[in-house]
Amino acid sequence: MLRLLVAGGIVYYMMNMPPSLDLTKPSFTLYYASWCPHCKTMMPDWDALGSNVNGIVIRKLEQKQNTEYDVSGYPTIIYRDGKGNGEKYEGKRTLEDMKAYLSAKV
Numbered sequence: 001m002l003r004l005l006v007a008g009g010i011v012y013y014m015m016n017m018p019p020s021l022d023l024t025k026p027s028f029t030l031y032y033a034s035w036c037p038h039c040k041t042m043m044p045d046w047d048a049l050g051s052n053v054n055g056i057v058i059r060k061l062e063q064k065q066n067t068e069y070d071v072s073g074y075p076t077i078i079y080r081d082g083k084g085n086g087e088k089y090e091g092k093r094t095l096e097d098m099k100a101y102l103s104a105k106v
Helices: 037-048 095-105
Strands: 002-007 010-015 027-032 056-062 076-080 085-088
Parallel strands (some): 027 056
Antiparallel strands (some): 027 076, 076 085
């Protein structure tokens, strides 16, 4: 199955989407690479978010395992509203800033 997601003016083509990536629920997804120093730096703050913030599902996908996503830089964070719309998160990669961003989405 091929799915399209538009986020920040970029079209992401998603093939063979894992069942855990349910686009019918609001989500905040980190696409990362284990070798990326920026990803390593932000990971403690990301992990501190937990798995759910105000009903928004928090998940992370390592890019080497998910090459069907057209992500060109790391880390890439995408918020999806559960209605087919998405946007690339451009804020600071701190726990406080990501929580504030998610609070504004509720």
